[in-house]
Amino acid sequence: MAKYNYQWTKVLVGACTVCAVLALFLLGLARMWCQSESDEEPSFTVDSEEISGTQSVPVIQFELWKKKKFARLPKTFWQSHLTGDAFWNKHQAVIDYHFNPLLSHHDGNIELDSPFYESLLPQSFSEVSGFVGTMQLPEMLQDFVSSMHRRDYSTLIQPNGLCGAGATDEKEAPLLLLAIKSTDLNFENRQAIRETWGQAGWVSGQNSKRKGSGGYVRRIFLMASNGQPPSSELLAESTLYGDILQWDFKDTFFNLSLKDVLLWKWFSRYCSRTRFVFKGDDDVFVNTVKMITYLRDQLQRPQAEKRMKTFMVGYVIGGTSPIRDDSSKYFIPDNFYTGVYPAYPCGGGFLYSGVLAKRLYQVSKRVHLFPIDDAYIGMCMIRLNIFPIHHPAFLIYGFPGKDEEAQCSYHTMLMIHKRSPSEMPDLWAHLRKTEEECWDAPLRNVYIAQHL
Template sequence: MARRRLKLVTVIMMVNFFIFIIISRHSSQDKNGRHKVHIPPKPFWSELVPSPAYCNRQQQILDFHNNPVLAANYSAADVPDWLNETGVTSSPCRPNDKVTTQVKDYNSLPVRFKDFLSFMHCRSYPIMVDQPEVCKDPPFLLLAVKSLAPHFERRQAIRQSWGRAGVVANKTVVTVFLLGNTMAGDHHPDLSGMLQYEGLHHKDIIQWDYRDSFFNLTVKEVLFLEWIQNRCPGARFVFKGDDDVFVNTFRILDFLGGLSEPKARDLFVGDAITNAGPHRDKKVKYFIPESMYVGPYPPYAGGGGYLYSGDIAARLHNVSRHVALYPIDDVYTGMCLRKLGLAPEKHKGFRTFNIEEKYRSNPCAYKSLMLVHPRTPQEMIQIWAWLSSPGLKCQ
């Protein structure tokens, strides 16, 4: 018994000794500095410096005012003047005259840039044509097609083919066409009477009173996101695309039907583009000067068409208020997704840059695809007839 007690006491002493050594090592500092406390080389909250690019700077301003933690580090007197440079005037949809001095090369920019910059702060426009009952019965799939007033032939081809509303493959499908207004300066013929008849007859036209231009497609995006929440919040899924694409509605419905609930809730798929940035070549349609934007683009899906859930639509609507407008709508949607901590998923069924020419007249080439761009109205009707034929057999 004495030996056992002595052995137990010895073990306890040794354990206490090792614990003492370990604690001593961690509480003391090594002469070589290996255990010294590391002090960050610079403050966590660095001084805010305005970006030289106007769109980046507008995003900095929004980030500052929408971040209570960041804003709390500044008293009202300490907030730099540039952080209050919002561009909002007494009448929200009036041109912002201040932008002429806030963009260094404003006077040398093409008219489309001046127009965008002058109205960049404007997000709300009157609705001219609405369809308040179009989603009275919440659809499984809402097809939202960006169109222009003169593009009647394209809209009619879509109605007769992939955008045929009603019940498709036992799922409810609703189609709407999204339009702005034509301006005299853009030299469009006056088609307002025809458009009014078209809207009354088909009940699928949504039109707002703003200038319908390439750079204003982002305006169409934010107005549509608000429209969904007001008129079609129960839509399970949303496809949004151009009026010169062919969409295999059968394939999309089949794809959506096979999704798990978590996957369906966070769905955003399309022809995802990564590692891209603004074009600096003035001859390119997507040219953006450095005075407007610097830095890479977030991952985004090509604007020809993409597919997302109704839940994502609601989240995009909320977060879009915190993202400064950008003149390229698909990039802007990517910016909103980035703000949500999301990114579009690439799906090989979205061919926004067409398919090989040798396959374009083969009906089976379209059976497994969701979208092909571009296609004429005649080609849309032809391809739809192929896919709708019960005799179509593909390997």
């Protein structure tokens, strides 16, 4: 009997050993896959800080991993075990499956320009068949869902220059592309931008006597068509200024994320030499001189070229949940999406590098469009395992308290939201008038700005 038990013990030990080896092997594969997806960059976490005791402003607290490389990807906010039967989550899970080497039939190293990508988005709709018909969604969201998988929209109006309106005699690559979201009816906004902070061509930096303090600026307005041919007024405007880029899709709030994707695609083709992109709304005011100086300073920092792979800065919000109030234009019902939003820059206006723009275009091929464009930026960023950086000089909600009353207040910011076309000329004239007096005014919260 003892001999019989001993033999069975040997069998069980052998079987357990095989299982343990197999488990370690699979774990090793998973770690290798995750490491191939990771960037050798700092890890950032989102927190909030009380400013002036009245406003909770999100900031990024950052800390380096102890090792130069790290294998862990942040947990995806749309993992199936967290999301239930939400429409967007289920469809994204189909895409994610194809990039899991332990579940799918390939090793996860598919080239991003492979035809395989072109079929994935519509494929997810066929694999989650019948789900849409049983789901109750608001009309605008239903309209979004009907074309959520499409990216193949034709271009109705192209800008005159290869990379937007700018100087014809550029002696170096453009430093900055101003990419402004607009609509057909907002001519006054576009004209105010053209005549003030959005002037294309050479822009001197804050210290114009310092070599390399300025840069060439290009300008473009991003528009859609609402299913109609371009109006005669818009065609005349395009002929005169050469800064309109219009696509053939509906110009709705939920399609703003589509503008981002098509901008990245267009930028990758026509603007590959441009160093930075400022993407903003047509109701923002930008201190272009200060922005040019700030960007030049970024290029002078140690390991600047490496940092450009991940550079995105703006007013960052992190860890927020979708708005469930159906009276809000940001309303997202829980049967469409569950989970939290990753850290994202507020869409009023933010900066990112040209290198990152091309990376965002590639990764967007594996992330379904989302009806809130700010959140979609965060989704694509986290898929690259990077986070946008908060900078207090991006004033999405205006100056706090009485800060705006200071003589040099507009010299301490990079961008401010919600300024009308009638206000922009006065603000621009004020910047020019006080330029000498405020030449050394630092950006808001200079300590944070210097340590990003």
